Amino acid sequence: MPELPEVETIKNTLQSAVGAVVQAIEIRRQDYVRRADYDPAGLSGGNIASVTRRGKYLVVHFHNDQYLIIHLGMSGRVFLSSEVDVPGLSHVHVVIHLSDHRQILLQDPRRFGGIWFVREPGVVFSHMGLEPLSSSFNVRYLTQIVQNRRVAIKTLLLNQNMISGIGNIYADEALFSARILPTRMAGSLNNHEIRILVRSIKKVLRAGIEQRGTTLRDYRDSDNRPGGFQNYLQVYGRHQQACHRCGQPIQRQVINQRSSHFCSVCQK
DNA sequence: CGCTAGTCCTGTCTGC
């Protein structure tokens, strides 16, 4: 579910938990833990030093160089709750009890997400591509990774080993903004198109963050607030609706198992 | 090595 702007928003709303002392960590589903390099029980008594983001991952840094890495998969949510028990909330796999009586709940119905208890975040991120909002993600880098690639440009944008954080919504939106068809072979993009695409990716992601993410169905930040970027979508989820630019109906086509939305008039 | 297709899950919506 959550892509870079949504995870960034969750990270921002979780800042109110920084400094809080962990009373206990409750792992209700052991199979949600992908890796444990230390005993999570040892986190009790320490405090949360920071909460950051890498790609679509949340990084919770505790004392003593102990990290909890969280990936929310397709349906994951993080709640910062002050209630002892949230009624009607199922599929909560992890609860971090804080000594101020708040708790961080990790819910994930489909369980495509997971968590890692590691002493060094690099072991999880070793193969990850550049952050698209960093200065190193630029025309030179995109030129280098599209070179000779015979995959659809959209497939490349979704490849987390190349660029980390772009998902199905923002890939479609960035390609519409750049006026490039998602089916175009990556290696066929010219310098001009690469330049526009870099700019479009950054612009769309920044707008998504500005709007606190996209809520199509169940996305919420850790304060349970929905995002607002769904009101600004140009193509995603707008199949057969009029293109905001030219008025022609938006097309939908499956590319690499993912539904893709585009305007066949505006995008070439 | 690069790439495609199948797989992991549950919930919700659509059409019969």
Added chain:
DNA sequence: TGCAGACAGGACTAGC
């Protein structure tokens, strides 16, 4: 109202 089938914001991996 019930039920089958499609579909969903992600990402691994077997196999070509």
